[in-house]
Amino acid sequence: MGAKTKKIKAAGKFSTGIGVRARNEYNSIESEQRKKQISPLNPKGKAKRIASGIWKDLKSGRIFAGNAYVLNEKK
Secondary structure (H helix, E strand, O other): OOOOOOOOHHHHHHOOOOOHHHHHHHHHHHHHHHOOEEOOOOOOOEEEEEEOOEEEEOOOOOEEEOOOOOOOOOO
C-alpha cells in the first residue's frame, strides 16, 4: 500500500492516475464507510463493518447483516 498524505487521504493509493473530482468523491465515500456506525441492535452501541453487508456490534459482539457500505444510509 502506498504512502498516504494529508491532502489526498485514502485516495493516495491511486497515485496520479485519477482526477481530483474522483479522488474527492472516493475519500468522502471511504471515510463514511470506515466510521463506526450506530448499531440497530443497541442504539447506544456502535457497529463496525467486517465485510460487504456483514456488521459486528462492538458492545455485544453479535454479528448481523445490513446494508453493504453504510448502515443508516441517508436518502
